[in-house]
Amino acid sequence: MSTASVVAVPFATGRRRRIIWISSALVLVGLAIAGLSLGDAAIPVPDVFAALFGRGESGTRLVVVGWRLPRVVLGAAIGAMLALSGALFQVITRNPLGSPDILGFSAGAYTGALLVIVGGSVSTAALTAGAVGGGIAAAALVFVLVARRGAGGTRLIIVGIALTAMLGAVNTMIELAADDVVAHTAAIWGAGSLNGIDGRWIPLILGALALGGLAIAVMAPALALYELGEDRATSLGVRPVRLRISAMLIGVVLLAVTIAAAGPIAFVALAAPQIARRVWRSGPMPFAASAMTGAVLLLFSDLLAARLFAPTMLPTGLVTIGIGGLYLAWMLSGANRRRR
Amino acid sequence: MRPSPRLRAALAAAVIVPLVLTATACAPDADSSSDDGAASGDTVVVDSVYGEVTVPAAPERVAAISYDTPWQVMSLDLPVVAAIDYTQWIDGYTEDQQAYIADAAKVGSYGEVNFEALAGAAPDVIVGDAYEVDEATFTRLSEIAPTVIVGGDERGDWQSITEDLATALGAHDTWEEAKASYEARRDEVKEQYADVIAANTWANFSLGNEVGQFSIQLPSGSTGNLVVNEMGLTYGDGIPQDTDDGAGYVSLPLEQIGTVLDGVTVGLTYENPDGSKMPGIQDVIDSSLFQQLEIAKTDRVYGLVSNVTDYRTAEEWIDELVAKVLEPLSQ
Numbered sequence: 180m181s182t183a184s185v186v187a188v189p190f191a192t193g194r195r196r197r198i199i200w201i202s203s204a205l206v207l208v209g210l211a212i213a214g215l216s217l218g219d220a221a222i223p224v225p226d227v228f229a230a231l232f233g234r235g236e237s238g239t240r241l242v243v244v245g246w247r248l249p250r251v252v253l254g255a256a257i258g259a260m261l262a263l264s265g266a267l268f269q270v271i272t273r274n275p276l277g278s279p280d281i282l283g284f285s286a287g288a289y290t291g292a293l294l295v296i297v298g299g300s301v302s303t304a305a306l307t308a309g310a311v312g313g314g315i316a317a318a319a320l321v322f323v324l325v326a327r328r329g330a331g332g333t334r335l336i337i338v339g340i341a342l343t344a345m346l347g348a349v350n351t352m353i354e355l356a357a358d359d360v361v362a363h364t365a366a367i368w369g370a371g372s373l374n375g376i377d378g379r380w381i382p383l384i385l386g387a388l389a390l391g392g393l394a395i396a397v398m399a400p401a402l403a404l405y406e407l408g409e410d411r412a413t414s415l416g417v418r419p420v421r422l423r424i425s426a427m428l429i430g431v432v433l434l435a436v437t438i439a440a441a442g443p444i445a446f447v448a449l450a451a452p453q454i455a456r457r458v459w460r461s462g463p464m465p466f467a468a469s470a471m472t473g474a475v476l477l478l479f480s481d482l483l484a485a486r487l488f489a490p491t492m493l494p495t496g497l498v499t500i501g502i503g504g505l506y507l508a509w510m511l512s513g514a515n516r517r518r519r
Numbered sequence: 520m521r522p523s524p525r526l527r528a529a530l531a532a533a534v535i536v537p538l539v540l541t542a543t544a545c546a547p548d549a550d551s552s553s554d555d556g557a558a559s560g561d562t563v564v565v566d567s568v569y570g571e572v573t574v575p576a577a578p579e580r581v582a583a584i585s586y587d588t589p590w591q592v593m594s595l596d597l598p599v600v601a602a603i604d605y606t607q608w609i610d611g612y613t614e615d616q617q618a619y620i621a622d623a624a625k626v627g628s629y630g631e632v633n634f635e636a637l638a639g640a641a642p643d644v645i646v647g648d649a650y651e652v653d654e655a656t657f658t659r660l661s662e663i664a665p666t667v668i669v670g671g672d673e674r675g676d677w678q679s680i681t682e683d684l685a686t687a688l689g690a691h692d693t694w695e696e697a698k699a700s701y702e703a704r705r706d707e708v709k710e711q712y713a714d715v716i717a718a719n720t721w722a723n724f725s726l727g728n729e730v731g732q733f734s735i736q737l738p739s740g741s742t743g744n745l746v747v748n749e750m751g752l753t754y755g756d757g758i759p760q761d762t763d764d765g766a767g768y769v770s771l772p773l774e775q776i777g778t779v780l781d782g783v784t785v786g787l788t789y790e791n792p793d794g795s796k797m798p799g800i801q802d803v804i805d806s807s808l809f810q811q812l813e814i815a816k817t818d819r820v821y822g823l824v825s826n827v828t829d830y831r832t833a834e835e836w837i838d839e840l841v842a843k844v845l846e847p848l849s850q
Contacts, residue, residue: 219635241662246634301653364653367630374631377655490636491604491628 196459203471207255210478214251215243217482219490249378253440254481254495255474256384257373258447260433262455262473263388263395263466265448267430270402270464271423275510276336278449279314279434283342287317288435289369289443290346290353296365297357303379303439310435317342318431371442371496373481380440387436394429395466402426403463444496446503447473447480453510476502565687567667568649569657574665575643577689582642582664584632585651587741587828591681592646593619594697594829595690601626601640610791613824632656638663646684675741675767681829697830704834705749712845719848721752722783722814726799728770733803735759735779740767741827745836746787755783776808785844786814790822819848 215227220242222230229235230243265278272282279285291313295305324338350369354362395402401422404412409419434448451473452464459468480498487493561576582601583589589602593616604625609617624640627633630651637645642664649670652660660666669683678698685694709716723736723746735758736743744767746752754760757779759769771779780786788804790796796804803809804820814820821844825836 219633219639242635242638245662246659301655363630363650372631375634375656375659490625490633492631492633494631 192460199459200468200471203468203475207471207475207478210475210482211251211255214254214478214482214485215247217486218242218247245378249381250373250376250481251478253376253380253384254373254478256388257437257441257444258451258473258475258477259470260384260388260391260437260473261444261447261477262451262469263391264430264434264437265450265473266452266455266464266466266469267395267402267426267433268448269452270406271426271430272335273406274333274336275453276449277339278452279430280445280449281336281343282321282339283317283346284314284321284339284431284434285438285443285445285448286343286346286350287320288314288431288438290350291316291435292439293350293353293365293369296368297353297361299361301364303383306439307383307436310439311432314431314435314438315428317346318427322427367494368442370494371444371499372484372492372494373441374485374492374494376441383436384440387433391429391433392466392470394425398422398426398429399463399466406463442494442496444477444499446499446506447476450503450506451476454506563689565667566683567687568670569654569668572661572665572667572687574667574687575689578644580641580643581688582626582637582640582645583647584626584637584645584660585647586629587677587826588647588684589620589623590616590826590828590832591677591684592688594681594831595685595688595693597688597690599623600642601637603632604628610793610795611789611797611826613792632660634659634663644688646687648680675737675739675744675827677741677744677827677829677833694830697834701830701834701837704837708837708841708845709751712841712849715845715848716750716752719753719784720755720782721746721785721787722755722758722780723787724780724803725768725789726797726803727773730802731773732770733773733776733809734768734770736768737761737766742787742836743767745827745833749833750837750840755780757781758783773803773806773808776803776806777811780812780814783812783814784817784819785848786812786820787840787844788820788822789826790824792824794822796822 212224212227215231216222216224222239222243226235226239227243230240231248233240265280268279268282268284269275269277271277288310291309291311292306293309294313295301295309298305300306321335321338321342324342325335328334354365354369357365401412401417404415404417405419405422412419412422437444452469454476455461455465455468455472458472459465461468477495477499480502481495484493484495484498487498562573563576564571564573566572578597580600581592581597583592583599584601584603586603589599592599599620601624602620604627605612605620624636626637626640637660645660645664645666647660647666647668649668652668657666657668667684667687669680669687681694682691685691723742725734725736727733736746737759738744738747738754739761747754759779788796788800790800800822804815809815823836823839823843825832825839827833827836
């Protein structure tokens with residue numbers, strides 16, 4: 180079996196997917212414009228574009244370019260990165276629940292960043308290093324714990340849930356032991372929010388997204404074969420161990436960088452790849468479609484977080500948890516229907 | 520499509536006006552001898568946690584964005600045009616406090632400032648405390664209006680926090696009056712009720728951080744400072760004197776309440792203006808472990824309404840202490 184035969188799609192399906200791509204791109208652009216235009220100071224769309232091109236009042240430019248644009252750009256990019264991370268882990272665990280939220284990697288990255296904050300630094304480099312280190316340590320721990328008896332079935336998920344609970348307790352202990360001001364900062368950051376997110380994160384986030392996306396594009400054919408089963412993939416020239424480690428590292432880095440920038444935003448990594456799989460009706464994991472779905476999901480969630488109870492603003496992570504809960508209920512009810 | 524004039528006006532009011540005001544406030548002073556404060560553009564440079572800030576000498580539109588800050592500004596006889604949303608805690612505040620913030624724009628919730636709503640309130644100065652405002656938030660707030668972030672030595676250091684705010688808002692005379700009035704009242708009460716004060720051992724407790732816990736105010740907390748350092752009430756031996764985390768209180772498992780409150784003869788706590796207590800505090804009082812304490816058996820648990828954030832509320836707290844506790848105990 181060639182790689183092409185795994186990923187090739189019939190003409191009708193290809194046309195349908197093109198329509199879905201165009202529709203989702205329009206939705207993404209619509210959400211971005213809404214994010215730039217809606218707010219406590221409602222700014223008409225023409226003024227938004229004027230501000231984006233450096234024209235118009237200085238106050239409008241500050242709000243649109245200085246405050247809202249970083250939030251929209253980073254929201255879309257972070258959503259895409261979370262989705263790509265989730266898609267990678269779901270492929271290498273061959274489990275739709277195999278997202279970094281569930282497996283404990285998010286909690287590990289949070290622990291790493293928390294330790295950096297408690298240590299007195301909130302710089303971009305230190306937070307990123309802490310989150311990446313914590314995420315990789317958590318991932319290594321999970322795979323060590325399941326190594327002896329294999330990662331099959333639900334074992335990996337159960338170990339991940341246990342590690343998430345354990346790290347949750349550790350994080351609480353760190354916050355309680357920290358200086359009150361630091362603990363307060365950490366607690367607010369820990370809710371996961373795009374409110375007030377700083378434009379200084381744009382180069383790092385976009386850079387990580389571009390590099391991660393490129394790496395995934397290179398690995399995509401091998402990952403598609405890997406989904407068919409380890410033995411079959413091996414027989415077709417894939418080296419599963421190396422693939423798993425590479426995918427895991429890329430997934431953790433993508434995840435950890437988002438956590439460093441915005442705190443832990445739950446459920447996008449879990450839900451976006453599965454939603455994309457169903458909407459695009461894809462056999463192999465549709466990475467690009469997952470990224471698009473993640474971007475749409477997070478921009479939509481953030482818009483809700485900012486406007487639902489305005490002027491009170493909810494942490495974006497709270498809205499994604501709500502949406503994630505609905506997704507889980509939908510997924511579990513679907514599983515029950517299939518069993519009957 | 521061109522935006523309507525009304526939209527443009529709204530935008531100008533919401534966004535551009537505060538920026539212009541900021542620019543005006545920060546501009547070099549052309550006529551510093553004028554008595555007409557903000558209207559003439561008089562400015563002063565004040566210290567804040569994140570460095571020196573140039574503010575209007577007599578601000579007219581103050582935004583107070585940290586949890587205790589509006590009440591501290593209230594004690595300086597200045598109005599606020601913006602504050603966070605207090606809806607979920609409103610029952611704990613007096614009618615005067617509720618009326619004070621009734622017309623203020625709501626600019627987000629505790630820990631989540633809505634910058635656009637704040638800009639829409641067109642403040643000419645923003646004040647807050649360092650416990651809730653980090654440097655990145657300060658930087659963004661400074662794009663809206665001159666921002667002064669204050670922070671005392673510890674959470675309950677309302678004396679220096681209010682002094683710094685008074686300096687920043689050009690209200691030092693009002694602050695000194697409130698301080699003098701408070702100190703006179705404090706000394707008068709300490710002298711008048713010296714016997715009752717000396718004859719008892721005191722504690723100020725509240726609900727804990729979690730179910731199954733209770734909390735004790737430390738001498739570094741807002742009310743603990745008043746109880747221990749200002750009024751000189753003897754705190755129970757089992758009560759921690761301080762921790763390093765700066766919170767001003769410590770939350771402990773309910774199992775330890777017997778040890779912590781051992782020997783305490785008067786228990787102080789908080790209550791709402793209508794006389795009810797927060798469910799978490801009532802749960803502590805209703806627990807069987809609490810009911811075994813001497814203060815429960817002798818019915819010497821007193822709820823005080825005043826939230827101590829400044830000299831005025833501290834004086835109100837002392838007045839309440841006299842009326843509800845010291846006077847009855849001296850009978």
